[in-house]
Amino acid sequence: MDISDLGFDNISLGHGSGGLMTRELLDRIIFRVFSNPYLNQKHDGSLIRTEGQLAISTDSFVVSPIFFKGGNIGELAVHGTVNDVAMCGAMPKYISLAFIVEEGLDIQDFIRIVQSIKRAADDSGVQIITGDTKVVERGKGDKIFINTTGFGPLHPKAKVSAENIRKGDKIIVNGNIAQHGMAIMSQREGLEFESSIESDTTNLNFLIWELLDRFGDKIRMLRDPTRGGLASTLCEIAADINKGITLEENKLPLEKQVAAACEILGLDPMFVANEGVFCTVVAPEVAEDIVHAMRDNEKGKNAVCIGEVTDEHPTKVIMKSSIGGKRIISPLIGEQLPRIC
Amino acid sequence: MDISDLGFDNISLGHGSGGLMTRELLDRIIFRVFSNPYLNQKHDGSLIRTEGQLAISTDSFVVSPIFFKGGNIGELAVHGTVNDVAMCGAMPKYISLAFIVEEGLDIQDFIRIVQSIKRAADDSGVQIITGDTKVVERGKGDKIFINTTGFGPLHPKAKVSAENIRKGDKIIVNGNIAQHGMAIMSQREGLEFESSIESDTTNLNFLIWELLDRFGDKIRMLRDPTRGGLASTLCEIAADINKGITLEENKLPLEKQVAAACEILGLDPMFVANEGVFCTVVAPEVAEDIVHAMRDNEKGKNAVCIGEVTDEHPTKVIMKSSIGGKRIISPLIGEQLPRIC
Numbered sequence: 001m002d003i004s005d006l007g008f009d010n011i012s013l014g015h016g017s018g019g020l021m022t023r024e025l026l027d028r029i030i031f032r033v034f035s036n037p038y039l040n041q042k043h044d045g046s047l048i049r050t051e052g053q054l055a056i057s058t059d060s061f062v063v064s065p066i067f068f069k070g071g072n073i074g075e076l077a078v079h080g081t082v083n084d085v086a087m088c089g090a091m092p093k094y095i096s097l098a099f100i101v102e103e104g105l106d107i108q109d110f111i112r113i114v115q116s117i118k119r120a121a122d123d124s125g126v127q128i129i130t131g132d133t134k135v136v137e138r139g140k141g142d143k144i145f146i147n148t149t150g151f152g153p154l155h156p157k158a159k160v161s162a163e164n165i166r167k168g169d170k171i172i173v174n175g176n177i178a179q180h181g182m183a184i185m186s187q188r189e190g191l192e193f194e195s196s197i198e199s200d201t202t203n204l205n206f207l208i209w210e211l212l213d214r215f216g217d218k219i220r221m222l223r224d225p226t227r228g229g230l231a232s233t234l235c236e237i238a239a240d241i242n243k244g245i246t247l248e249e250n251k252l253p254l255e256k257q258v259a260a261a262c263e264i265l266g267l268d269p270m271f272v273a274n275e276g277v278f279c280t281v282v283a284p285e286v287a288e289d290i291v292h293a294m295r296d297n298e299k300g301k302n303a304v305c306i307g308e309v310t311d312e313h314p315t316k317v318i319m320k321s322s323i324g325g326k327r328i329i330s331p332l333i334g335e336q337l338p339r340i341c
Numbered sequence: 342m343d344i345s346d347l348g349f350d351n352i353s354l355g356h357g358s359g360g361l362m363t364r365e366l367l368d369r370i371i372f373r374v375f376s377n378p379y380l381n382q383k384h385d386g387s388l389i390r391t392e393g394q395l396a397i398s399t400d401s402f403v404v405s406p407i408f409f410k411g412g413n414i415g416e417l418a419v420h421g422t423v424n425d426v427a428m429c430g431a432m433p434k435y436i437s438l439a440f441i442v443e444e445g446l447d448i449q450d451f452i453r454i455v456q457s458i459k460r461a462a463d464d465s466g467v468q469i470i471t472g473d474t475k476v477v478e479r480g481k482g483d484k485i486f487i488n489t490t491g492f493g494p495l496h497p498k499a500k501v502s503a504e505n506i507r508k509g510d511k512i513i514v515n516g517n518i519a520q521h522g523m524a525i526m527s528q529r530e531g532l533e534f535e536s537s538i539e540s541d542t543t544n545l546n547f548l549i550w551e552l553l554d555r556f557g558d559k560i561r562m563l564r565d566p567t568r569g570g571l572a573s574t575l576c577e578i579a580a581d582i583n584k585g586i587t588l589e590e591n592k593l594p595l596e597k598q599v600a601a602a603c604e605i606l607g608l609d610p611m612f613v614a615n616e617g618v619f620c621t622v623v624a625p626e627v628a629e630d631i632v633h634a635m636r637d638n639e640k641g642k643n644a645v646c647i648g649e650v651t652d653e654h655p656t657k658v659i660m661k662s663s664i665g666g667k668r669i670i671s672p673l674i675g676e677q678l679p680r681i682c
Contacts, residue, residue, distance in 0.1 A: 018568025019673030045398030057386030227359025332360030
C-alpha cells in the first residue's frame with residue numbers, strides 16, 4: 001500500500017477517538033485491506049447465517065517483539081485463533097479483530113501487520129467480519145496488542161472430548177516442537193543470539209478437517225500446545241482424564257538447531273511454545289493411518305506417534321528415555337518466557 | 342470472595358504463562374465466579390448451538406481509571422458489547438472474555454472486576470463461554486484491558502439498516518446524554534473536580550428487543566453513541582444515508598449537573614461519550630408510540646424525539662437553537678478525551 005497519501009506517520013490518540021481520524025484510519029487502511037460485505041456495512045457489528053453447532057474461541061496476542069523470524073503478531077493472531085477453533089473439531093469461517101495500539105506506533109508497521117493479517121486470513125479461509133481500534137498513551141501499552149475471536153461450524157463427525165479417551169489410545173504430534181518459542185527468544189532483548197530458527201506459526205484447520213473427514217470420532221482429542229509447550233498440554237490432559245501418559249523421548253520431533261539452542265539456554269523443549277504444532281489423542285487401531293495421512297500434508301510432514309495413554313500412574317506424564325530411564329514431566333509452574341504469543 | 346486462601350496479592354507474569362499458575366488463577370477465580378457448562382469444559386474454545394442469523398460485535402476496553410463513579414471496566418466491557426449486539430437488532434446470548442493484565446495488578450481489584458463482569462453478564466442474560474488471560478510486564482500495559490466479543494440471534498422482525506431511512510423519519514434518544522464521559526472526566530488525573538455525576542453504563546438489550554417486538558421494521562436504525570458522542574454518531578448516519586439531520590437543541594435530554602460541568606470545561610455534551618444511551622431512527626407514524634413505550638421502561642424513562650431526517654442539507658447535521666438559530670454540527674476530528682471506554 002502506498003503510504004505517501006496517508007498524511008500521517010504514526011498512530012496518534014486521535015485515531016482511537018471514534019471521530020473523523022478513526023474513520024480515516026478505518027477507511028484508508030482497514031476497510032481498504034479487508035474489504036468484504038460484512039465489514040463494508042461499517043456498523044458496530046456484523047450478521048452471519050449459521051446452523052447447528054458453532055465453535056468459538058478468543059485470544060489476545062501480546063507477543064514481543066511484534067516482528068520476529070518467521071512471522072509477526074498479525075498473522076500469529078489469525079493463526080492462533082484459527083487453530084483454537086480447529087482444535088474444537090470445527091472449521092473457522094469468521095474472525096473479529098480488535099487492536100489496542102500504543103500511541104506512536106509507526107504507521108508502516110501497522111500497515112505491515114494489517115496486510116499480514118489479511119494474507120493469513122485468506123490462507124486460512126476466514127473472513128474478518130467486525131473489529132475495533134483503541135489507542136492508549138505512550139508507555140501505557142507496548143506497540144500493539146491484538147484480540148481475535150473466531151468461530152465456525154463443528155465438523156459433523158467430530159467427537160472431540162477428553163471423556164472419550166481410553167487406555168491404549170495413541171498420542172501423535174504433527175511436527176517439530178519448540179520452534180516458535182526459540183525463534184522469539186533468539187530475538188528477545190538481553191537474550192539475542194545468532195540463529196536461523198523461524199517461528200512455526202501457521203494454520204492447521206484444513207489438515208484437522210481432513211483428518212476428521214477420514215477418521216471421525218477415532219480422533220478423541222485435539223490440542224495446540226502453545227504457551228507452556230507440549231508438556232503443559234499433556235499434563236493438563238492427564239489431569240483431566242485421570243489417566244497416565246507415557247512418552248518416548250527418542251520419538252519427539254525436534255530440529256537439531258532448536259535442540260542445540262535449548263541446551264545452550266538450559267531450556268526443556270517440552271516446555272517451549274509452539275504455534276504450528278498440534279497433538280491429538282487417537283484410537284490405537286487408526287494411529288498408524290493417521291500418521292501416514294498427516295505426513296501426506298505439508299503441515300504434518302514430521303508427524304510421529306510419541307506415546308500413549310495408560311492406566312498406570314494416573315494424572316502423571318512419564319517420559320521414557322532412549323536408554324530406558326524414566327522421568328516425570330511436571331507441569332510448568334510460573335513463567336518460562338513471558339509474552340511468547 | 343475470600344481472598345485469604347489465594348496465596349498471592351498481585352497478578353504476576355506467571356499467571357500468563359499457560360502453566361500451573363495460570364490454571365490456578367482460572368480455577369480459583371475465573372471458573373469459580375463464572376461457572377457454567379461452557380466454561381467448565383476448560384477447553385480453548387466452546388460450542389454453542391445456533392440457527393438463522395447471528396449478530397457479532399467485538400470491543401476492547403481500555404478505560405482509565407478502571408474504577409469510576411457508577412461502574413468499572415468490567416461491567417463496561419459487558420454492557421458495551423451487549424449493546425453493540427443489540428444495536429444490530431439482535432439479542433446477545435454469549436460473550437467471550439479476554440484480559441490483558443499488567444503485572445502487579447492488585448488481586449482484589451481483579452476480583453472486583455471479575456465479580457462485576459459476572460453481575461453484568463447475569464443482568465444482561467449473557468453467558469461467558471470462552472476466555473483468555475495474558476499478562477504483560479509492568480509499564481507495558483495499564484492495569485487491565487478487556488476484550489469482549491458478543492453474539493446472539495437477530496430479532497425475527499428486525500430490519501435495521503441505514504438503507505431503510507426515509508425523509509421525515511424521526512430521531513429518538515432514550516435518555517440523558519454525556520453522563521459517562523463526564524463521570525470519567527471528573528476523576529481523570531489533572532482534571533479531578535467535585536461532582537456526583539455517575540456513568541450511565543447499563544445494558545439496553547431488553548429494551549431494544551421489546552421495541553423490535555412491537556415496532557419491527559418501523560425501527561430503521563439503532564446506534565449507541567459511545568466514543569465521539571451523539572454528534573459523531575449522527576454525523577456518521579447523515580454521511581452514510583446522504584441525507585440531512587435536523588436537531589432541536591431544547592429537546593436534548595441533559596442533566597443540569599452534566600450541562601454545568603460541560604460548560605465549565607468548555608465541552609459540547611453532543612461530543613461526550615455515553616454508555617447507556619442509544620439513538621434510533623424510526624418511521625414518523627410510530628415515533629410518538631415509541632417514545633411512550635420507551636418511557637414505560639426504566640432505561641428509556643427520559644426518552645424524547647430530538648429531530649428528524651430531511652432532504653435538505655444532505656450529509657449535514659444542523660442544530661436548531663431554542664431561539665431559532667442554526668448551527669452545523671461538525672464531526673469530531675481528533676481526540677477529545679482518550680480512553681473513555
